[in-house]
Amino acid sequence: MDAWSDTACGVASTCEVRAKFDAFVQCSAYGYCELDPGGRMRVANRRMSEILECSAEELIGRHFTEFLDPPQRERAEVDFQEALVRPVERPREYWIRTKSGRRRLVTVTSVPLDAPHGLRKLLLLLLDLTERVQAEDAVLETAQRYCRLLTSISSYSYTVKMEGGLAVKTDHSLACLAVTGYSPDDYLANRYLWIDMVHPDDRNAVREYVKKVLAGEDVPPIEHRIFRRDGVMRWLRDTIVPHRQNGELIGYDGLVEDVTDRKEAEAALQRTESDLRAAQRIQARLLPTSSPNIAGFDIAGASYPAAYTGGDYFDFLPLSGGQLGVVIGDVSGHGLGPALVMALLYAHLKSLVQDCPNPSAILAAANRFLGSETDRFVTLFFGQLDPQARSFAYVSAGHPACYVLDARGNVKAKLPSTSVPLAIVPDAEFPPGCAIDLEPGDVVFLLTDGVVEAESPDGHMFGIQRALDVVRGNLRQDAAEIIEQLHCAVREFSDPLPQDDDVTAVVIKASGTSGQSGPASTG
Template sequence: IARVPMTENPMTENPMADNPMAESPMTDNPTTEHVVNILLVEDEEAHAELFRRAFEMCSPRVNVTVAGSLQEAQTCLTHFRPDLMIADFVLPDGKGTELLPADKGLPPFPVVVMTSHGNEQIAVEAMKAGAVNYITKSESTLANMPDVAEKALREWQILATERQKDEARLKAHEELERVVQERTAELKTANAILQEQIAERERAEQRFRQLLELAPDAMVIADREGQIVLVNAQAEAMFGHSREQLLGQPVEMLLPGGFREKHMGLRTEYFKGPRVHQMRTGVEFRAVRKDGTEFPVEISLGPLETEEGILVSSAIRDITERKRVERALRDNQAQLLAAQKIQECLLPSAPPDLPGFDIGGGSYPAEFTAGDYFDYLVMPDESIGLVIGDVSGHGFAPALLMASTQALLRSLTQTHTAVDEILTLANHFLAKETEHDRFVTMLLGCLDPRSRSFVYASAGHSPGYIFDGSGNVKARLESTALPLAVLPDIEFPTCDPIALQSGDMIVLLTDGFHEAESPEGVFLGFERVLDIVRANRQKKAADIVESLYRAVCDYTRPKKPTDDITAMVVKVE
């Protein structure tokens, strides 16, 4: 107390107010100076004067503020927070203990309660209320107030420190319990998910092997070291090796000897950033059969993530026939005929044999080659993709773009099943590789034979239709986004799944139907097209497609249709 310096303003806020764990104002450290603000709540002036004198004996002095009642004390406490409060138990307007917290918790500063007539009951009441000490007023007690204040401040610091420790321990215990409970719940959930994932992985592996065998191209799957781990029957037939002879062997055995070393380097580079990769047009790759003969191939690559690491899936297509046709393109007429042949080869030769469904499709070019396109795609989840598209313009360039689009979709559907995701990836590629004046309208649908449902997304394509068994339009399949190759970063939302009933019929068309013109220049229009469908709905799916085309030819006669015409029909049996 003797070392506590004076301050000019007795109402200055306590410098320790925001840190009850700071060093006591009555420290023994001679290098640190503090000011101790004491609030004395005392209604007897004589006792207050003795209190002041007790601290005047110290040098320098302590700031003492005197309040003569509860009300005055409460007013003082609204203006500043003292380092120590010494309150008389009996005041004109209440008890000094009323200045202590109502919840009997530790107050923000030490409180000493004093009275002229002390007894044990008052002492107990004061201590329960949160006072750090209780004293009986006397001249000797008042004269010894510096020691009382020093003791109260030190005891209060100890209490505050212990309370902080208790609160920290309680908080740590509660946090530990919370973490343990959360982790236990997470582990239970994770275990259940893991079991389901294992079962699903086994089912997925079985489906994948079945789909691999259904793929139209030779499929060769290799690991990071280039060892063949899986092939399909088409690969056996293409290369002349049995499955047992291929498995475990380096993939370079399928390449000509002069290219094998270079391929090892290319394989290493690919695994640095594996991605779906369509081989560039105009770059020739060759493979070698068991008998040593070489032949040209088209290869698409795609990464497969497995527990053992990333594998690379290679879809290999023998393009010997295509190369033969391409050589005949030196002559303009031969080029057109060859292009038409290529396009016919790219289009599906027959619809998939799907129990419970009758499927038919056809494309009729207005010139030698067409910009229209349709295809049947076997998805990894055993559903069937139905795709119909129309490249802007006519002639050879749109036909090439159509062929690239078809190859791209076939590659993407080897590893993807979501309609919107497939269109998004295809659009991103086409937007970069396609001339600015070209675009592709497309409707991609997913027919699930198990749930007998249909989901689609349409990139600016002409509307399709779903008829019920009575010939009424059950659903109109409107466009859901812009055409492909217009903007690189757009989404292609799908419709809600459409439940299919026996007798329903899906009809997908290009704009060559409703935009066909009569000799008088009148469009055939949507309603006439729908009437043609209704009139032929009892026929087989393939016959309905043919009847639609014949009806257009009759409508435009004596002229031929000026636009490509393509249709797909799916009848639910």
């Protein structure tokens, strides 16, 4: 009877322990399951069902690898076989897939346990780390946003307290970290950091500035260079606001701004302006300083450079037999580059006309030369005035059409382009246009696109008809005055817009008399 009693008590005690264990498992924040030696679930608590989004009935009999990401299944199978033999020293992490397809990160702790009939089973505890990972990601994102915010800050403030004419305390705002790379604590740890970080070439100026501030002088902002903590050089602007009490300086506030972008933009602008000034000097030196003096003809040319110098060019070239080469052209682009190309063309044409009197051959040679020297194209009109025959022949390499007007202002001839611009097609040919006989009162009018393409404030172009009308309205004026009136008309049309391209023109007026003039003279 006592034996049966002891057995019954033992069974009751075991049942009570099992009941308590089951109750603990069901209430646990961990997912709990038991795997048989084949890796299939035999027991699963409510938390396990929640993690995997499956009911307990759906989990029983399922192989544990079914819930793992495919790339992790092979490793997990190896881990399972090892865990059946001995306890795993530390939890392992796996990415699992729930019933709905969501990925979750879990950490798994496993304990092998002997079961009846010599079999073993594996007890697993799963802790869902997904929320922790999401929280860590959120913290990381917040930190990244903070870093981006810091890098976007370009100014910070500081306050200096003074006693007896000496600075006794300085407080820097947190934004100093973004501007200089140093924190407020760094400034407290090194009282000379404010000058140590200054570029060596600027330190004397900064020291003198601070002396004036401490002496109570009102000083304008100072701009100087520093080296940030990461070694990058930046420009800073320091503005001081003094505080006085009974006439005595008791402290001051400072605002430090990073002005590097502005300083770099100013330096780039200065370089550009320097290039433009150089281009203007080049262009001015290449243009004729006087007009040819040929009996029976009034000849003038002028180029009015834009603010951003273009590549306009004109010249008068004495040719054999007393003839005159009249050249007008335009190099693509603005600034120093076109000016240098124009200088090359100027020198090359001067050389070519010495050996070759044929304008078509001259342009072909110039085309080959420029094609090997530059990637900028050039439109060029080469006119050939024969004072004895009173004729005007030409070749035009992609240049805007020029015109000949009669004494009444009617268009006598249009002089269109006869080929492509220079420096585009290496082996291009440049055939001549039709020669024009010039009669008394005729006007040869050569121009660049800066005339016809000038825009008004409402977006309209000056156009060739307005240009011809200006010439018609000034037929009684000399050649130079016609060009001056043309320039004035263009500027009045565009006002108040700035002139964005060169305005260049050449005018040849045939008078009512002719005679033996000898070789053409350019003054």
